[in-house]
Amino acid sequence: MKRIAVLTGGGDAPGLNAVIRAVTKTAINIYGCDVFGVLDGYDGFIAPNGILPLDLAAVRGILPRGGTILGTANRGNPFARKVMRDGQQVVIDVSDEVIKAIQELHLDAVIVIGGDGTLRVAMELCEKGVPVIGVPKTIDNDVGGTEVTFGFDTALMIATEALDRLHTTAEAHHRVMVLELMGRDAGFIALHSGVAGGADVILIPEIPFRYEAIFRKVRERAEGGAKFSLMAVSEGAKPVGGQEVFSRSGDAVYVPRLGGIGQEVGKYIESQGLEARVTVLGHLQRGGSPTAFDRWLATRYGAAAVRTAAQGGFGRMVALRDAKVIDIPISEALAVPKRVNLKGDAITTARGIGISFGDE
Numbered sequence: 001m002k003r004i005a006v007l008t009g010g011g012d013a014p015g016l017n018a019v020i021r022a023v024t025k026t027a028i029n030i031y032g033c034d035v036f037g038v039l040d041g042y043d044g045f046i047a048p049n050g051i052l053p054l055d056l057a058a059v060r061g062i063l064p065r066g067g068t069i070l071g072t073a074n075r076g077n078p079f080a081r082k083v084m085r086d087g088q089q090v091v092i093d094v095s096d097e098v099i100k101a102i103q104e105l106h107l108d109a110v111i112v113i114g115g116d117g118t119l120r121v122a123m124e125l126c127e128k129g130v131p132v133i134g135v136p137k138t139i140d141n142d143v144g145g146t147e148v149t150f151g152f153d154t155a156l157m158i159a160t161e162a163l164d165r166l167h168t169t170a171e172a173h174h175r176v177m178v179l180e181l182m183g184r185d186a187g188f189i190a191l192h193s194g195v196a197g198g199a200d201v202i203l204i205p206e207i208p209f210r211y212e213a214i215f216r217k218v219r220e221r222a223e224g225g226a227k228f229s230l231m232a233v234s235e236g237a238k239p240v241g242g243q244e245v246f247s248r249s250g251d252a253v254y255v256p257r258l259g260g261i262g263q264e265v266g267k268y269i270e271s272q273g274l275e276a277r278v279t280v281l282g283h284l285q286r287g288g289s290p291t292a293f294d295r296w297l298a299t300r301y302g303a304a305a306v307r308t309a310a311q312g313g314f315g316r317m318v319a320l321r322d323a324k325v326i327d328i329p330i331s332e333a334l335a336v337p338k339r340v341n342l343k344g345d346a347i348t349t350a351r352g353i354g355i356s357f358g359d360e
């Protein structure tokens with residue numbers, strides 16, 4: 001292994017720079033490789049000046065930094081790229097151009113750091129002969145085959161802090177405070193931060209809720225003397241028999257953007273005569289410095305990805321199982337998206353301490 005590239009695709013997550021740093025250092029120190037950063041996801045392979053040589057100096061000081069020094073793109077699927085042709089927007093496949101660029105760069109391995117969308121592209125490129133290794137990233141923690149993705153712990157910490165802050169103002173004003181959290185179709189951020197931040201109601205996509213049940217919880221609390229309530233609501237939560245709320249519809253390139261369920265919940269509470277306020281935490285969950293856990297996991301993932309590449313383990317993704325970093329086929333990771341286990345101890349624990357999921 002002589003030449004290795006690394007790219008970051010999809011939404012950013014705290015810890016991306018820690019992976020880039022670990023890949024670069026391990027590839028140089030242990031294998032004597034030339035390392036290249038690909039700018040803005042797969043786009044860098046076909047953009048002018050899209051490839052950046054990485055040496056030890058280039059990755060110095062980036063460990064605690066959020067974002068990614070390489071840039072990222074969440075519309076960067078080379079198999080479906082939106083371009084203008086004769087004044088019309090069309091979707092074209094530029095994967096062969098990407099593959100040609102990889103061949104011309106004489107790359108022995110491409111380390112792809114991404115969530116399910118970016119990893120799916122990696123798998124398809126691998127099927128066409130590109131030597132890829134995947135590293136799972138997302139604050140949503142919804143990639144299968146791994147216990148945790150880096151970025152999740154940082155998002156959790158920020159969401160928990162937000163709940164702590166909402167708690168004091170909720171109590172002061174005797175209000176219901178609703179916090180809408182990211183996570184797409186997985187409820188991990190709302191569930192974990194809701195438990196850690198003392199939420200009274202947690203709404204997650206995996207458990208459709210009833211508005212009446214939410215309000216019953218608020219009323220019970222009031223009857224017990226607690227004149228305020230705190231709610232952690234996943235952006236993907238939906239009522240029984242209802243739909244998710246989207247702030248923008250999708251198309252062949254964009255996935256639809258979730259957002260707005262927090263407002264719906266707040267409106268319902270107010271319609272029942274109580275005062276409610278809604279906070280949408282949004283991209284604060286993704287920005288800024290990674291926690292120590294995310295730096296530690298990201299560094300281990302980056303180093304393990306290079307070792308896997310050196311062993312020729314192409315088409316595989318690094319993953320955490322039983323606290324060990326292992327590697328598994330990317331196809332296995334993508335076969336079943338990870339969702340909250342409704343029979344797991346987290347849900348049982350939450351119910352046991354009196355948290356409502358709006359389904360009773």
Ligand code: F6P
Pocket residue numbers: 011074115138139140182183184235257258286
């Ligand atoms: O997948 C990460 C995530 O932050 C989701 O939780 C959220 O739904 C989505 O990305 C937001 O994407 P964008 O950055 O395009 O607004």
